[in-house]
Amino acid sequence: MKDNSCWWRRDRDVDQAPTEGSKFVSRTALSLSPAHNVGRSVGKIIEVGPNFCKGAVAIGRERLPSGYLAFLEDPDLCQLAIQDLHAYAVMTPKDRQLRGMVYRLVDAAERDRVNYRLQSVFGVPAFASKSELFCPAVGFGHVIDSEHIAHACNRHSDQATERGHGHIAIQCSDFQLIPEVTKAVHIVNFQMSGTSPRIIYSKSYERFELVVVEELRRRIGLVLKTIYKQKR
Secondary structure, three states: OOOOOOOOOOHHHOOOOOOOOOOOOOOOHHOOOOOOOHHOOOOOHHOOOOOOHEOOOOOEEOOOOOEEEEEEOHHHHHHHHHHHHHHHHOOOHHOOOEEEEEEOOHHHHHHHHHHHHHHHHHHHHHHHHHHHHHOOOOEEEEEEHHHHHHHHHHHOOOOHHHHHHHHOOOOOHHHOOOHHOOOHHEEEEEEEEEEEEEEEEEEOOOOOOEEEEEEEEHHHHHEEEEEEEEEE
16 A cells, blocks of 8 residues: 655544635644644744745754754744745755755645646546645645755746746745745646646736646655746
């Protein structure tokens, strides 16, 4: 049987599907108030930035890996943390260590919406096999890390290069849009990269379309791979 558990939790922590609008999935996380789950920092990652370091070191009773924090309660703090993480990611990489953040957990409603999109894209006959590949389990996290921010900036932040591709160079504010883009309603495609399933999102704004690519990693969650902007 495939192990769908994440790095910070096991399937035994999930005792019921979350109710509509709930922010957490695990039983332990539901017992925590915002005061307990936000505001703890890790001394070793203070160099990332003051807002990033206000994230939670654990989801419920399960600690995140070293260098990762969770921002599940406060959307404004999450935006500031993304700004800090971006600044850290684009610094000279000589002494940079991997840092990351979990900004949302997949609940039952999101899982069902992803399955609906899978059925729309692939049709009913192929749905079961595609769902096994591409649909995240309840409790998986949406994750942004410094290495993939750096990768996206290296590929898509030069104005001249992006102009030549008909694109617009990305900047910090675009990464702050990721939480609103990575919703099932904005899924445009599902693709395999080698053995890795990827979900492609696209959301239209006034002057551009922002494309976000996430990779489904069974023991981690939905990890940002890259973003880029297309002209409208």
